[in-house]
Amino acid sequence: MSIETIVIIVLLAAFIIWRLRPVKGIRNITTAQLKNELKDRNKQFIDVRTPGEFRGNSIRGFKNIPLNQLSAKAASLSMDKEVVLICQSGMRSSQASRILKKMGFQKITNVKGGMNAWI
Structure with a gap:
């Protein structure tokens, strides 16, 4: 294997790891935990x-x-209230969490497993 190939593989692996790591300030919960939070009117x-x-x-x-x-x-969302995000599997809601974090939202929760885990 050439040095260029090794460098490309290492960079690709580093990028994948960087993208999959949890973002600081984003809480992750299970669907079981979500059931306990659904009645909280201080959450979106x-x-x-x-x-x-x-x-x-x-x-x-x-x-x-x-x-x-x-x-x-x-x-249309309040920055003062926690935002709880869900999708089908947890991937899009994780992306949404990152988007909101970059926009300045501080209270963000992602539902792991999404609707697949809810059913």
């Missing part, structure tokens, strides 16, 4: 799946803001 529950996915199966109390619209619609 956001489902970042597509409208079709949301119509097919959703959790009462969640508002649908698709991931591709989150940046544009984030102004």
Whole structure:
């Protein structure tokens, strides 16, 4: 193997590890923990799946803001209240968490496993 190939592999591995690491300031909870938090009126529950996915199966109390619209619609969210994010598997809600964090939101919770774990 050439040195260039090794460098590329190392850089690729470092990038993947960097992308998968948890972001500081973002809380991760299970769906079991979510069940205990659903009645908290001081939290904003956001489902970042597509409208079709949301119509097919959703959790009462969640508002649908698709991931591709989150940046544009984030102004409709209160920065003072915790934002709880869910998607189908936890990947899009993790991305949404990063987006909101970069926008200055401080209280962000991601539901691990998403709707797949809820069912």
